[in-house]
Amino acid sequence: MIKDMATLIGGFLTALLLFFGTIGVSFEWFTQDSINAFVVLISAAIALGINLYAVYKNTYVLTKKAKLQKEFLERNNLK
16 A cells, blocks of 8 residues: 555656656756655655554553553553
């Protein structure tokens, strides 16, 4: 899913690049290489976000409810 989303963004940017080329507008920094680099950046950012969310959900220290849940798990030898 992550790779698909990044591919869709890259496809849109490539289509935008071709559209600008058709109407005669060009930017020196807006090339296929910059689009590919941006897609890699988007993929890495999405992966980082998922990992940060997983750490947040599994640490049990950020909210009062999470602390209570951690205590419960430790008391019942589930953690």
